Amino acid sequence: MTTAEQDRVLEAAEAYARAELGGDVTGHDWWHIHRVVRMARHLAGREGADVFVCALAALLHDVADEKLNDSKESGMRKVEDWLAGRPIRDEDRLHVIEIIANMSYNGGANPPMRTLEGQVVQDADRLDAIGAIAIARAFVYAGWKGSPIYDPALPPRESMTPEEYRSGKSTAINHFHEKLLKLKDRINTPSAKAIAEERHAYMAAYVERFMSEWDGIGE
DSSP states (O other): OOOOHHHHHHHHHHHHHHHTTTOOOOSOOOOOOOOHHHHHHHHHHHTTTTTHHHHHHHHHTTSSSSSGSSSSHHHHHHHHHHHTTTTOOOHHHHHHHHHHHHHHHHGSSSOOOHHHHHHHHHHHHOOOOOOHHHHHHHHHHHHHTTTTOOOTTTTOSSSHHHHHHSSSOOOOOOHHHHHHGGGGGGGOOOHHHHHHHEEEEEEHHHHHHHHHHTTTTTO
């Protein structure tokens, strides 16, 4: 593909992602996609990955998210059908599908990403779940699910099946312990690890402060 052809595919993918996720209220909206794409491009440049594959996978990754579809399979079919109608090399199309199918956290159950491009896109998505914006997204998602902010009677779950991770009863603060504070140690690339360290420290300090204020001290 020429650069111009790649640009046209990416423009179409952006329009599709905007149409699918523009009204999302779970924290997986278009602006989340926008941030992940920018980060994926940045990391791809630093790590020597294929920028086109990374950007395309980043644009489409939440169109397939099982949280936003009837099932993972139905979400993946949407992406596969969209890609089938584009002038993309088979190897790139299959690569993008593989990345999207395997990049989610899934309770920590998914295997490591096979390719550098997969690692880059996964890192870009995970970096948006670490730091200041991640804190806001965690509470938005908990509110959407109907979960409380915090409940001392509901301790964080140490181990879960993917189904328990998706559907079990939890709280917004537990989500930090069950997923967000674990992501720093699950980052793939050196470039992303440097960013994750600083964001993790900010987020950990927030959780510590939250618990201090919950206990009525706040000092």
